[in-house]
Amino acid sequence: MSFIWSLIVGGILGWIGSLIVGKDIPGGVIGNIIAGIIGAWIGSALLGDWGPEIGGYSIIPALIGAIILIFVISLVMRALRKAD
Numbered sequence: 001m002s003f004i005w006s007l008i009v010g011g012i013l014g015w016i017g018s019l020i021v022g023k024d025i026p027g028g029v030i031g032n033i034i035a036g037i038i039g040a041w042i043g044s045a046l047l048g049d050w051g052p053e054i055g056g057y058s059i060i061p062a063l064i065g066a067i068i069l070i071f072v073i074s075l076v077m078r079a080l081r082k083a084d
Contacts, residue, residue, distance in 0.1 A: 002056070009055030010036030017066030023074040035073070039066025 014032030017039060018025050025031040040057045043065025051060035 005055045006037070006057075007033055009057050010034075010040065012036065013039060013057065013059075013062050013066050014070070017063060017070050020063075020067055021070045021074065023070060025070055025073060026077070035069055036062070036066050039063070039069045041065065042069055 011029060011033040014025060014036030017035060018032065025035045027034065040062035043061030043063070044058060047061040047064060049058040049061065051058050053059065
């Protein structure tokens with residue numbers, strides 16, 4: 001059950017991060033889950049574990065990490081589109 005809860009929280013974090021940045025992550029729901037999980041890892045590495053915790057994720061650093069990841073992915077995607 002913990003794994004499923006982790007996927008749900010990761011997906012929600014990725015979705016909220018994409019709403020804040022204003023860019024959609026490629027891959028839809030799967031992309032949101034991946035962005036949330038990787039964003040949580042990035043946020044924890046940069047900011048540590050502080051704030052409320054849900055599903056094994058510290059929400060504030062995880063959300064900040066997801067925002068950073070989505071922003072970087074959107075920059076890369078835009079650069080690739082201009083290169084074509």
